[in-house]
Amino acid sequence: MTAKIYAIGVGPGDPELLTRKAERILRQVPIICAPTASPADSSYALSIVEPFLDRTRQEVIVQVFPMRRDQAGLEEYWETAAEEVAERVKSGSDVAFITIGDPFLYSTFLYIYRIFRYKYPEIPVEIVPGISSVSAAAAAAGLPLGQASDRIAILPATFEEQNLRQTLLDFDTVVLMKVSRVFDAVYAILQELGLEQKGAFISRVGSKDEQVVFDLASLVGKDLDYLSLLIVKKESVARSQEPE
Numbered sequence: 001m002t003a004k005i006y007a008i009g010v011g012p013g014d015p016e017l018l019t020r021k022a023e024r025i026l027r028q029v030p031i032i033c034a035p036t037a038s039p040a041d042s043s044y045a046l047s048i049v050e051p052f053l054d055r056t057r058q059e060v061i062v063q064v065f066p067m068r069r070d071q072a073g074l075e076e077y078w079e080t081a082a083e084e085v086a087e088r089v090k091s092g093s094d095v096a097f098i099t100i101g102d103p104f105l106y107s108t109f110l111y112i113y114r115i116f117r118y119k120y121p122e123i124p125v126e127i128v129p130g131i132s133s134v135s136a137a138a139a140a141a142g143l144p145l146g147q148a149s150d151r152i153a154i155l156p157a158t159f160e161e162q163n164l165r166q167t168l169l170d171f172d173t174v175v176l177m178k179v180s181r182v183f184d185a186v187y188a189i190l191q192e193l194g195l196e197q198k199g200a201f202i203s204r205v206g207s208k209d210e211q212v213v214f215d216l217a218s219l220v221g222k223d224l225d226y227l228s229l230l231i232v233k234k235e236s237v238a239r240s241q242e243p244e
């Protein structure tokens with residue numbers, strides 16, 4: 001089999017944050033698959049790469065990957081999406097599956113990657129890394145993630161109720177992805193640990209709607225964007241380098 005699947009990280013939102021390799025492949029492939037959470041929503045990943053596509057010669061398939069914490073019943077969506085991709089590759093076409101940020105960091109692609117591995121092991125898959133929202137958010141907030149012996153944790157906030165307190169104590173920098181729906185609970189823990197002024201909330205980084213908020217209290221009780229994350233950094237580099 002010569003055709004393959006490319007899993008392409010398209011970065012967090014700014015088309016200029018695509019790698020040159022991602023752009024080259026996206027311009028070449030005949031088929032692009034893009035994920036969306038529901039049929040009513042457009043694909044954010046697709047909106048990022050639209051400037052590089054030529055719809056007159058490239059087919060774009062938007063696939064539904066419902067997002068919920070309880071993943072029971074979602075396997076059939078992933079199977080359908082994987083099958084759609086596999087069919088096209090088997091008939092000789094390269095397919096690019098695009099995903100926000102990096103494909104190997106909590107991405108939608110990983111749901112079908114597992115299926116490719118056991119169901120279609122003969123299909124080659126090439127992973128094209130992307131700039132993750134974590135790197136882009138750190139840059140936008142001016143918060144270096146780690147220096148020297150700093151310890152960094154990256155966590156999906158939605159799954160962290162029991163462990164978060166300890167993680168915040170154990171690490172110098174904690175990045176909480178998928179934080180929007182549990183922000184109030186996270187903020188309460190930050191307050192309890194005296195860390196409520198040690199972080200930045202970054203949403204839609206790299207897009208025209210990018211927001212960087214340091215006053216975390218102002219976000220409590222608000223309906224927050226899913227495309228947002230929180231960086232908690234105990235000691236800023238600037239402060240730790242100040243002379244005694």
Ligand SMILES: C[S@@+](CC[C@H](N)C(=O)[O-])C[C@H]1O[C@@H](n2cnc3c(N)ncnc32)[C@H](O)[C@@H]1O
Nearest residue numbers: 012101102105132133177178204205227228229
């Ligand atoms: C399914 S994960 C995808 C992560 C992605 N693969 C990456 O490398 O950044 C979705 C979470 O990533 C974060 N995220 C993705 N894009 C973002 C953006 N443009 N701005 C801020 N956070 C973003 C949010 O925490 C969101 O809940």
